[in-house]
Amino acid sequence: MGEATRRLVALLDLERLDTDLFRGQQPETVRQRVYGGQVAAQALIAASRTVEEGMHVHSLHSYFLLPGDYQVPIIYDVERIRDGRSFATRRVLARQHGRPIYYQSLSFQRAEEGLEHQDVMPEVRPPEQGVDLMTRMAERGTDDGLSKEWAALDVRWLGNSSHGLEPDPMHPAQTQVWIRVDGRLSDDPIEHLATFTYASDVSLLGATLAAHPDTSPRNIQMASLDHTIWFHRPFRADEWWLYDQWSPSASGGRGLALGRIFTQDGTLVATVAQEGLIRPSR
Template identity: 60%
Template sequence: MAGSVEKLLALLELEQLDVDLYRGAQPETDRQRVFGGQVAGQALVAASRSADPEFELHSLHSYFLRPGDTRVPIIYQVQRIRDGRSFETRRVVARQHGREIYSQTTSFQKPEDGYEHSDRMPSVGTPDEGLSLADLAAARSEEDLRHWQHEWAGLDMRHMGMSGRGLEVDPATPAQARLWVRVGGELPDDPVIQKAAFTYASDLTLIGATLVPHGIHINSPKLQPASLDHTIWFHRPLRADDWWLYDQASPSASGGRGLAIARVFSQAGELVATVAQEGLIRRIG
């Protein structure tokens, strides 16, 4: 995966094969299947290349259909669904071995003025007060630290607490988790790259938030986890290489699935995005 910001940028640099047809490279990884954030971020780049530059991506909705094979590239086919005066819609299908592994629908809007309101950022400490996920990995084992450095060191993530551990338990919202996140290096100013890098990072911790009340870690051998779908609404400009607060909550887990919803705040306190994901959290044994 993205062990550095340079490797993350390389993942997001797609090769164009034909009109609206792209190939995404694979990183060196120990993972047995493609990380969902990778295919979502690459699909976003593919969709954006077909959109009018005057239009800005404001939402994406996607499904993870099959596990991706980390040994071969991914092919992205873009369909131009609609070109309107205010909105453009694209659909992207990702394929490997002749089969669809992921689908994404994106919507782009020409910027316009309108009514404004937003949630207020919760009271939270600064990133410097948080626990680095790299340090937490090191505390578990040397092997966990090696894995973090190889797969995820391109991201700087600071754990600020979860329900019962750093956050007061709220009976009305029993599953909460907060992190400060940023890409661990400078990215180009291009809003497409910023949003694609954010999309990549946004998939990493949501399933974990659904497990908070149940006392089980996402890497437990007693759990089969997988991302099922992923949605992002972009409300205001954001930079993935500046700190953003990932304020996650899971309103429901049932039927072997957990739902997580996250508000995303800039360090200045602006609500810049909302993310939602349903994941498989199947018990084994």
């Protein structure tokens, strides 16, 4: 495990302050507001530490309320909504300066057998043929300090509807990237779910701009408004997974982006949805 990955794992290892109350530290960064994937991942860790052994998160739904401040820690307050035999429900409120900045609801389930089906993975180029996302961001002048903050992630951009992907009249705004945590993680499933949650916020909202080649993050005000993940099957976040993204709609200064997560063998392991602000800069 490299130093950047060790820092990420440590960042997600929360301090317990009291029963159901946790504190999350901040990374060293030059950015002005907290990266949304960090808050979502830390909230997931907080909630996971309040459920019985054998309960595994299968979905989380969240809202970003205020921009986070990197200068102070984040306090995570977990509310135990329900503890059943098969399912458990938690709500997490993240606070800074006495104000709520993020809200997350999670559902956990004990493993059980059931019906099985899934979408077929699209045919794509392998990760080795993708473009390093940090290099692409630097070339476009959109780094904003993210290359240091995302140093634990290996992200290979395959293309979008404007460049690199075949046009699809049914889906005018598409993006595809391969991602993995850069370094071997432990075998703790929560570590993989949390680092995946951290990475799931990478590039997803950018898919909403794929149908608008004349725009770029430099002249668009972008901010995540909500974030939802459904976990379908176990997987390792430190092995390549395809982030197949598309945006079915943009209107009213907002864009909706969806993403399917496939492992290299074609297994659909998660689905992500996010709506965000995509307002022309004023």
